Amino acid sequence: MRAAVLEEHGEPLAVKDVDYPEPEPDQVIVETEACGICRSDWHAWQGDWSWIGASVPEGQILGHEPAGIVSAVGEDVETLQEGDRVAVPFHLGDGTCSHCREGRANNCETVIPLGLSSIAPGAFAEAFPVREADYNCVKLPDSLDFAEMAGLGCRFMTAYHALADRAELRPGDWVAVHGCGGVGLSAIHIADALGAHPIAVDVREDKLERARELGASATVNAAEAGTTAQEVKALAGGGADVSIDALGIAETCQNSIGSLGTRGTHVQVGLTTGEEEGQIELPVDVMTMRELDFHGSFGMPLVRYEELFKLIGEGTLEPSKIIGETLSLEEVPETLASMDNYETVGIPVVTEF
Amino acid sequence: MRAAVLEEHGEPLAVKDVDYPEPEPDQVIVETEACGICRSDWHAWQGDWSWIGASVPEGQILGHEPAGIVSAVGEDVETLQEGDRVAVPFHLGDGTCSHCREGRANNCETVIPLGLSSIAPGAFAEAFPVREADYNCVKLPDSLDFAEMAGLGCRFMTAYHALADRAELRPGDWVAVHGCGGVGLSAIHIADALGAHPIAVDVREDKLERARELGASATVNAAEAGTTAQEVKALAGGGADVSIDALGIAETCQNSIGSLGTRGTHVQVGLTTGEEEGQIELPVDVMTMRELDFHGSFGMPLVRYEELFKLIGEGTLEPSKIIGETLSLEEVPETLASMDNYETVGIPVVTEF
Amino acid sequence: MRAAVLEEHGEPLAVKDVDYPEPEPDQVIVETEACGICRSDWHAWQGDWSWIGASVPEGQILGHEPAGIVSAVGEDVETLQEGDRVAVPFHLGDGTCSHCREGRANNCETVIPLGLSSIAPGAFAEAFPVREADYNCVKLPDSLDFAEMAGLGCRFMTAYHALADRAELRPGDWVAVHGCGGVGLSAIHIADALGAHPIAVDVREDKLERARELGASATVNAAEAGTTAQEVKALAGGGADVSIDALGIAETCQNSIGSLGTRGTHVQVGLTTGEEEGQIELPVDVMTMRELDFHGSFGMPLVRYEELFKLIGEGTLEPSKIIGETLSLEEVPETLASMDNYETVGIPVVTEF
Amino acid sequence: MRAAVLEEHGEPLAVKDVDYPEPEPDQVIVETEACGICRSDWHAWQGDWSWIGASVPEGQILGHEPAGIVSAVGEDVETLQEGDRVAVPFHLGDGTCSHCREGRANNCETVIPLGLSSIAPGAFAEAFPVREADYNCVKLPDSLDFAEMAGLGCRFMTAYHALADRAELRPGDWVAVHGCGGVGLSAIHIADALGAHPIAVDVREDKLERARELGASATVNAAEAGTTAQEVKALAGGGADVSIDALGIAETCQNSIGSLGTRGTHVQVGLTTGEEEGQIELPVDVMTMRELDFHGSFGMPLVRYEELFKLIGEGTLEPSKIIGETLSLEEVPETLASMDNYETVGIPVVTEF
Ligand SMILES: [Zn+2]
Ligand SMILES: [Zn+2]
Ligand SMILES: [Zn+2]
Ligand SMILES: [Zn+2]
Ligand SMILES: [Zn+2]
Ligand SMILES: [Zn+2]
Ligand SMILES: [Zn+2]
Ligand SMILES: [Zn+2]
Ligand SMILES: [Zn+2]
Ligand SMILES: [Zn+2]
Structure with missing residues (x-):
């Protein structure tokens, strides 16, 4: 064969x-x-x-x-x-x-x-x-x-498990989605269908356009400046309830955590590249004081x-x-x-x- | 006055x-x-x-x-x-x-x-x-x-919230406690009283002794070698269900995450020192693939x-x-x-x- | 005034x-x-x-x-x-x-x-x-x-709390709604918007028609026979995940519990009439053996x-x-x-x- | 054989x-x-x-x-x-x-x-x-x-599932146990070991004595008067958090629900007798207004x-x-x-x- x-x-x-x-x-x-x-x-x-x-x-x-x-x-x-x-x-x-x-x-x-x-x-x-x-x-x-x-x-089902189970997505939640590849676009469609409000983040306009078609409430182009997390927070009325790193590089992971409001949940779906080799520096004091969650999600x-x-x-x-x-x-x-x-x-x- | x-x-x-x-x-x-x-x-x-x-x-x-x-x-x-x-x-x-x-x-x-x-x-x-x-x-x-x-x-109540609420401690859980200061000893007493099984980790024998008196099922002296996480896992039948960093340095935080079994929960209580300035490198791929949780806990x-x-x-x-x-x-x-x-x-x- | x-x-x-x-x-x-x-x-x-x-x-x-x-x-x-x-x-x-x-x-x-x-x-x-x-x-x-x-x-918010909090509604759930008054129609709209699939039950066709407009996946006219619960179960692929008594008479309460599949959740919202005076006979053995939940919900x-x-x-x-x-x-x-x-x-x- | x-x-x-x-x-x-x-x-x-x-x-x-x-x-x-x-x-x-x-x-x-x-x-x-x-x-x-x-x-494991899973027992909870047979005594021992505080109810003093030995914080002899539920509530500082019918007759079931404080959880474990034939009249309006839960539990x-x-x-x-x-x-x-x-x-x- x-x-x-x-x-x-x-x-x-x-x-x-x-x-x-x-x-x-x-x-x-x-x-x-x-x-x-x-x-x-x-x-x-x-x-x-x-x-x-x-x-x-x-x-x-x-x-x-x-x-x-x-x-x-x-x-x-x-x-x-x-x-x-x-x-x-x-x-x-x-x-x-x-x-x-x-x-x-x-x-x-x-x-x-x-x-x-x-x-x-x-x-x-x-x-x-x-x-x-x-x-x-x-x-x-x-x-x-x-x-x-x-x-x-694996992407749609991974996004579903990440949001429905690992983030315990609630109706009305602001959901930041960092990276609009297969997982990210799936997450946007799912979040919208379940009564949550997705904010799409990517560096390419054609992907953000697709995200809007799939139900994104708002989009942020991350190509331009180091203010991505702040922009998401502003759109989400102070901070996202849920944020997902759908790509797996240091920048998207850190931006995702930075997008959260107090008691927010980050879900890590993307595995890292040869750049990170599995290790990313995270802001643990902020995570402690604001009671953030980091949830790994797999399949x-x-x-x-x-x-x-x-x-x-x-x-x-x-x-x-x-x-x-x-x-x-x-x-x-x-x-x-x-x-x-x-x-x-x-x-x-x-x-x- | x-x-x-x-x-x-x-x-x-x-x-x-x-x-x-x-x-x-x-x-x-x-x-x-x-x-x-x-x-x-x-x-x-x-x-x-x-x-x-x-x-x-x-x-x-x-x-x-x-x-x-x-x-x-x-x-x-x-x-x-x-x-x-x-x-x-x-x-x-x-x-x-x-x-x-x-x-x-x-x-x-x-x-x-x-x-x-x-x-x-x-x-x-x-x-x-x-x-x-x-x-x-x-x-x-x-x-x-x-x-x-x-x-x-703040320490006893912080430990209580960390375990009862942020870790959603279950009866029978293996709970690794990294650092046996006020928070850590409190965590050991609380875990034991609630039907869980604490494993105490510290570099000082007098604190481990106090931990045993307070109900630790086992202890690990972390002074000696780089195998702390492995020792805890072995004691916990493959990996702790819950692990808490009660101190707040890179080593205890990383050891704590390393102590967990699949689907385990790390709780960060300790704020970091001038050494870390709030940033610690974490093994995100492992956290993703084993669906680990990192929960900040405050007060x-x-x-x-x-x-x-x-x-x-x-x-x-x-x-x-x-x-x-x-x-x-x-x-x-x-x-x-x-x-x-x-x-x-x-x-x-x-x-x- | x-x-x-x-x-x-x-x-x-x-x-x-x-x-x-x-x-x-x-x-x-x-x-x-x-x-x-x-x-x-x-x-x-x-x-x-x-x-x-x-x-x-x-x-x-x-x-x-x-x-x-x-x-x-x-x-x-x-x-x-x-x-x-x-x-x-x-x-x-x-x-x-x-x-x-x-x-x-x-x-x-x-x-x-x-x-x-x-x-x-x-x-x-x-x-x-x-x-x-x-x-x-x-x-x-x-x-x-x-x-x-x-x-x-009070009806829309009561329905929201009943479904989102007291039933912990999940996406995809089959939700039977017994009684299509203000609470019931609210419940149908809410369930549909949150990714669940409502089945409307009432004795009046105009209310069932309104329920369909609001997103009911299916309807059952309860006027005709004593088979309401069985009809709902058949529509729900074996039994509803969630069922709500939005009226408050013995029949709707019992039908609601009877609509559930194994491990299903009934939510009681309606208060009873002079007929029941607050007391309804319930099938406790079935509730035990099938691990059903009865949740009261108020405001x-x-x-x-x-x-x-x-x-x-x-x-x-x-x-x-x-x-x-x-x-x-x-x-x-x-x-x-x-x-x-x-x-x-x-x-x-x-x-x- | x-x-x-x-x-x-x-x-x-x-x-x-x-x-x-x-x-x-x-x-x-x-x-x-x-x-x-x-x-x-x-x-x-x-x-x-x-x-x-x-x-x-x-x-x-x-x-x-x-x-x-x-x-x-x-x-x-x-x-x-x-x-x-x-x-x-x-x-x-x-x-x-x-x-x-x-x-x-x-x-x-x-x-x-x-x-x-x-x-x-x-x-x-x-x-x-x-x-x-x-x-x-x-x-x-x-x-x-x-x-x-x-x-x-089946009794110990039934009691464990009833309390740990179906009641989601919390540390510190007041737990009323109606009936001190095998399930009931198991429930008392389990509740005590998990940091909750059991109140034992039975009509026989020898069983209440055994309950005390197993960790009951208090006991109520239900033989005497129709005030059992009130007595339990008084002992539990206003109402039990969890109450379990470990016997399965109308009286224990109704007493158990009557023992609860606002937002309390009743767990039904006992199957009924030829007297009830599976049907018990329950106070649904009180259950609605005080947001009580009735959870069936099986094995x-x-x-x-x-x-x-x-x-x-x-x-x-x-x-x-x-x-x-x-x-x-x-x-x-x-x-x-x-x-x-x-x-x-x-x-x-x-x-x-
Ligand atoms: Zn794939
Ligand atoms: Zn405030
Ligand atoms: Zn302090
Ligand atoms: Zn396997
Ligand atoms: Zn978590
Ligand atoms: Zn009203
Ligand atoms: Zn089976
Ligand atoms: Zn048996
Ligand atoms: Zn008040
Ligand atoms: Zn319940």
């Missing part, structure tokens, strides 16, 4: 023939119908994340935001069968640790990231295996098409899909709005390379394999 | 005669019966906290942990009268901002710190004024004596005294256990100076004026 | 001249600009609620949902002055009990209901006094007009107005949509009498005095 | 020989080492609960609070093997519904009650089968012995055992204190019969088979 393989960090992915996967007893094989392309793919491709022990090896098939159809079923799998329409969250849990038993694969003590680890080849391929498939596969409602589902993960618990599907089914959330272009597997290498400049608007989704 | 005045940063306080205060319309005057001595007094005396705009001016009467008896009442005060036994939390709220209206003077948008601001002379004196007295004074139950109440604030909402008094009344909490020596106003300068070396064990309380 | 007075339970109110009020030291006088008419006025007029010690005495001026302009200020009042635009929630707190100190006048231990107690004459009058005015008056944002504010209270804490005003200011909530007709003080007696048959749709507001 | 069989409702159980069970593919067989005797067994034996569709059929082997050793393993079981020490909660989940996926077998949509359903023979026998064993078995820490574990379930989520085991391991909770007598399988029929008069004090545990 065809797959897009990371042969050398920083060099274009190679689209080539590889063996079709066979299921282990706990696995299913899923034929990919759609898979998003993500800034995390770009990080992996750059060779980032060695500082958290998560550097992706050369030889890896990337792709971690898939939806597809079960094509083969391992002998111990009980709840899935050939032909089932499924999505696979990027955080493959073991199904047995204390977090997994609460339905929180995203916090699994032995999590394996799909498409980002040698033992979990990814979904920029005609098909891919899923470990502990009974636990990790999410069955799709008939009403949700594959591309829409691919648009959900989304499996048990939260039900709520997300209800919201999409009733039309409250429309993940398709965040989808950018659709493309073919052959175009993945080029699209990934274009992310150097943060030029993509919305979430690109591969739909031809 | 006699008062201990900060005449020059870093030089011994001067105990001398000053004018007896007169109440403004919104104020009462409280005759001091007891007042704790605190690391914050030491910070103020050193001239710290200019980086958060909170440097204490020369000429200041220090002292911010008082209990006493109302001796004069301003004309607009409605709920207090001469002879009332009261405590005064160090964070004097305006009573009207949105936080104050929820009973959270500790988050007041225009808070004035008692004994740490030129417009709020402190309680290392025979008497001191309290602004917005109806709002800020806490009436004492008969069962609580003045020294015990002075032992409560305690006024509305939480009721619960605290019930716990003390029933004998569940015994703040008197944390009180170190009792002393006279004349001894304040020397005791404050001795804090250079972190030598005091427990909370010293001034009871003679 | 003119006022609508309850002279005899069940007989038409008398609109007549009464003395203009003088402020006590803690009071302000408010000139009424608008005041809603409410089912609670009807209950009071009928002589209900003796079973909870809340029967309204003859001689009472009714009216408890006012907005207006401060026209006189008592000598101890500090934060209000003549000309201030204010709303007055119907639950007048003392400002000093433990609930009031948290900003929860609705839970005050010595609450006085405006317009429903001889010591708090109501707002179906040109002006009315407000006790503990510093505490109880809510200043209006300029953007909110008086009729809109009158439309907010709204004062500290929640800020969030409500933000939501209205940004256009997320539009209380004006629930307002029915506007009318004059002279028309109050007749409109009140017409409530016998549940014929009013939306909230009638008196705007001429 | 020997087993105690319910041959006719109300007639003594028959201890007799039955076939040793064989495991289905998803099952394990557990050799019983200890099993508690429970009021639920007595209800089942009486033929109660037809009103919730849960009448226990004749021919049933009772016994639903077991701990033991795995003796045989079905072919699809992955995480258990012969010799494993396990406990089995009485609520056997399917492992796949949305509640089960959160680790909440107690809320399973297709729950099967162990020992109370024809398809789940109970543990008053030398051995018994466990469906979906990977999901439902709880591995025992080495430190916990079998009798102690049998003492945990305990599987994911909560970890916390419970930590608390027992550190000595904070001591379930062995609630164990009454230990006895043999042959004595079960007689002990069960003696429950007619509520004479057993503490939890009797069968330890000889």
